[in-house]
Amino acid sequence: MSARLRAAALGLVLLVAFLLLWNLVPAGSLAPTPGGVWRRGVEILSDPFYRDGPGSVGIFWHLVTSLRRVLVGFLLAAAIAIPLGFLLGRLQILRWALDPLVQILRPVSPLAWLPIGLALLHDAERTAVFVIVLSALWPILLNTIDAVRHIHPTYLKLTSTLGTPLWLAVTQVWLPATLPGIITGLRLSLSTSWLVIIAAEMLVGGQGIGFFVWNMWNRLDIDAIVVAIVIIGLTGLILDHLVAALQRTVRYD
Numbered sequence: 001m002s003a004r005l006r007a008a009a010l011g012l013v014l015l016v017a018f019l020l021l022w023n024l025v026p027a028g029s030l031a032p033t034p035g036g037v038w039r040r041g042v043e044i045l046s047d048p049f050y051r052d053g054p055g056s057v058g059i060f061w062h063l064v065t066s067l068r069r070v071l072v073g074f075l076l077a078a079a080i081a082i083p084l085g086f087l088l089g090r091l092q093i094l095r096w097a098l099d100p101l102v103q104i105l106r107p108v109s110p111l112a113w114l115p116i117g118l119a120l121l122h123d124a125e126r127t128a129v130f131v132i133v134l135s136a137l138w139p140i141l142l143n144t145i146d147a148v149r150h151i152h153p154t155y156l157k158l159t160s161t162l163g164t165p166l167w168l169a170v171t172q173v174w175l176p177a178t179l180p181g182i183i184t185g186l187r188l189s190l191s192t193s194w195l196v197i198i199a200a201e202m203l204v205g206g207q208g209i210g211f212f213v214w215n216m217w218n219r220l221d222i223d224a225i226v227v228a229i230v231i232i233g234l235t236g237l238i239l240d241h242l243v244a245a246l247q248r249t250v251r252y253d
Contacts, residue, residue, distance in 0.1 A: 032222045040223035041230075057207060063231065065207040069125070070193045073132025077189060081137050082230025083180060085144025086174065095145065102141070110135040110196050114203055124204040128197065135196040136189035140182070148174065180247070187243040194236045209235075 025031045048060035088095040110131045117127035155177060159169040201210025209232055216224040 028140055032170060032226045036223040037226045044224060059209075059212065059228070059231065062207055062209045062212045063235065066197050066201065066209045067235070069128045069201075069208065070132055070197050073129045074186075074190055074193050075135045075191055075196075077133045077136035077193075078140055078186065080133070081140035081185075082144050083203060085182075086140050086148055086170065086178075088141075089145045089148025089178075092131070102138075106138045106142075111199055111203070118204075124206050124238040128200050128204050128208070129198045132193045132197055136193045139188035139192060140185040143181050143185025143188070143240070144178065146180035150181075151177045171253070183243065183247045188241065191236065191237055194232075194239060198232060 019034050024033050024176045025033050044059050048058040050058040051061070073117050088098065114127060114131055117130040121127050121130060132175040140249070151174060155173050159173055197208065198213065201208035202214040205211055209228060213225055215223075216228065
């Protein structure tokens with residue numbers, strides 16, 4: 001038996017053991033049970049597309065809303081961070097000048113910006129995207145800077161010796177050389193964005209998988225919360241695998 005098959009078998013055994021232990025939860029408590037989660041999951045997923053007003057929609061629309069916010073914020077962050085990373089990676093004096101600001105802002109929780117976003121934008125949807133931009137910005141920026149700083153000096157000397165135009169040097173030399181590092185930053189930022197949007201939606205309300213979780217908590221529907229957690233985890237896994245596939249393609253092709 002191969003190592004992968006043994007690992008799969010062990011994982012299945014551990015899952016069954018976990019479910020058996022979980023099934024020992026006393027009846028009548030608020031804690032979810034496997035049977036209750038299964039039944040609630042069937043109910044939720046049996047009609048994921050229903051619409052009954054702005055706040056009462058199926059789980060599919062909550063998931064689509066969250067993914068849309070993450071995608072828009074992620075793309076905006078990439079559009080800002082990648083050019084800025086190239087600039088800071090090549091201009092040492094500018095990088096030194098901005099480094100204190102970057103180091104101060106980078107550790108701040110994105111959710112701390114939520115009240116400021118609401119005050120400035122007066123809109124829950126735009127505020128959610130604003131928070132995602134701040135979540136995704138730093139991993140992309142720092143990985144791009146590091147990738148640009150570690151471009152092989154021979155490539156830079158060659159473009160300088162040949163008098164290569166800047167736009168051609170960036171597109172034909174700098175970008176291919178830094179792409180693996182940039183994609184690493186994209187992968188980290190996408191995972192972070194998916195984590196943050198769930199918490200942000202609990203606060204901004206409206207629609208979204210985070211809002212769904214908070215709404216179910218207000219109803220004390222713990223089984224539905226577990227169903228949502230599984231959906232959140234599976235979606236995050238798919239997003240990570242998509243970027244990982246791109247990363248492998250860039251690294252080995």
